[in-house]
Amino acid sequence: MDKPLSLLEIDRLYLQGDRNLQQQKFPAAIAIFEQLLEIVDPRSRLYFDVQRSLIKAYQQNQELDKAIALCQSVAKSDIASTALWGQHFLAVLSTDFLIPIDNQQEFADEVVPTPAIKPKTLSEFKQYCKAHLLEELQALEHKRKYTLKTIFASGIFCLIITWCFCWALSMCLSGNISVFFYLLCLLFTLPVWIIFCRGCIYNYKIGFKGNIIEKIVDFIGDQTHSSTMHSESFRATPADTFRDRHSLNYAAHLFLENKRQTILALTRSQILNDELQEPDYLEQEDCVYGTIGNTSIFFAEILAEKRTGGYLDEFARETYSSKSVLFQGLFFEAKFAKNFVSRTFVMPNDLKGKMAPLHSWRGEPIKLEDPEFERLFRVYGDSQLESRYILSTNLMARLVEFNQKARRKVYLSFVDGFLYIAIPYRHNLFEPRLFKSMMSFTPLKEYFQDFQLMIGIVEDLNLNRRIWGQ
Known part of the structure; x- marks a missing residue:
């Protein structure tokens, strides 16, 4: 039985699929998004992002039947904005799904003014940050210190390994190690250490920024979960x-x-x-x-x-x-x-x-x-x-x-x-x-x-x- 992917691995996989989509590597993007569609929780915000990306990949890869079929399922979503996107994009995929002008006027007549967003004070925002962001910031601070220690320790390890290699080589050749030879060997281990450091820094940064901004948006927009709270009365035309x-x-x-x-x-x-x-x-x-x-x-x-x-x-x-x-x-x-x-x-x-x-x-x-x-x-x-x-x-x-x-x-x-x-x-x-x-x-x-x-x-x-x- 395959081990389930962690949230971090799922995020990385989605970014790889999105990168393939932007680089026009459509078959590779389709393979990744189809895999994600099976393992991502349908209630999560990422699920709609995966659906949307997969529809785009199908469209660009000339697999219109699959794109339309998936887009129709999106258009039937219980979330109003998700369904609205699906209805609009169906019209992009095929003119058969264009909404008649009469229907557009009917939708326009149904628009109900939405309540204004209640202004928040800086003191309220501070309290919200302490309640919802402090723990995440503390975890990131711990991760930052751990990353610094890892980079420092790996640098010391590279220096020691290089010195051991030079010492073993000098023992075999019965000669002394010159500083120049030691520095020359470091030129071969240094790129490996730099690549390792970049990987550590990437793992430290990934996912943090989006989580922070999304929670601020939730607070200002008076939402508990921004991906699930939508108004059923909102309508738009396919041109939107x-x-x-x-x-x-x-x-x-x-x-x-x-x-x-x-x-x-x-x-x-x-x-x-x-x-x-x-x-x-x-x-x-x-x-x-x-x-x-x-x-x-x-x-x-x-x-x-x-x-x-x-x-x-x-x-x-x-x-x-x-x-x-x-x-x-x-x-x-x-x-x-x-x-x-x-x-x-x-x-x-x-x-x-x-x-x-x-x-x-x-x-x-x-x-x-x-x-x-x-x-x-x-x-x-x-x-x-x-x-x-x-x-x-x-x-x-x-x-x-x-x-x-x-x-x-x-x-x-x-x-x-x-x-x-x-x-x-x-x-x-x-x-x-x-x-x-x-x-x-x-x-x-x-x-x-x-x-x-x-x-x-x-x-x-x-x-x-x-x-x-x-």
Whole structure:
């Protein structure tokens, strides 16, 4: 009887299957996902991720019958958002499953406003962290110390083994060991030790970041289990993506087409540059998506780069390449039911920032009546009137408070019914560090403040009748 896989082994296997899918090794991906489908608990969040990945792999491998059959079973799920995704993707697999326009209108009429997310205080968040995250952080701290000891001990072991080998060789050859010969032997054992250390560090880091963010999402979204709490009244049209779900959900990684959506959103936001220029490369992870009230939201930790390259001579014998970071940090997108008539941009009042310089295409400077806000931010837009409506007293006060407490820059744009927020970071969020204790509350506090800012701005805009009443 085969030994059942541990949760860590299942996570590794899923990551390997996802990597095969992205590298277009579809048969290998299918084999892994089919294996996982048999062993993963159907009640777990990972089960739907495996189903979704397997459907994608079937589709890309031209096995449409299998993709449709599995997608139909997903569409019959008891979880509303899972069933909704299955219904939508069936329409992608075959036009036979398109929902008629009459039905779409019927669904639209059934939309029931969802309750707003109750704001949480920092003291409540601290209590939650002590109750739900402290034990996990302590376990990680113990694991960190154990990993350091293992790396140190293995290094000493490599030095001793190399010395023993050199000593045995010198005894056989009846000669003395030179320092140069000993260092030369170390060159052969050093790569093995480095590979071993990388494996130790990988085992130390795997799975931690996703668990932390998912629990924060559960807390802010008032959920006990974000993967199982959904509203039966929420409906969407086939044109919507699976980002449009009730409440808040977490995914460590999304599909390539969703990465393309993020590139388009980042470009459309015009925060980095004008809308004609896209980043050449984008990474995204730890995605949170769902709804706040009736507003669809999505945000993730992203890295956007500009890359250039070419040939140094006309014979194409030598090449060159360069890359520069356009943006690294949290990027947030919210889609409202109505469009803004004009564009509005809110930028930090700091010309030394790494964001692209302001140009005339962002509109004219907007004058506001809050001197503290104008000291911290610059506002540009196409309409003085609508920009002032959007930047209500509550919203400006929220941004000023965030700037004073968090001491981090924040960029906003309001374009075509979308709100975009970008908060730069110089480091990866919640990345476990080997030489630094993980018992600090600071990174948890920063992420909580960022999340609360985004939710608060969305709710301020939803309640702003001066915008939607025009």
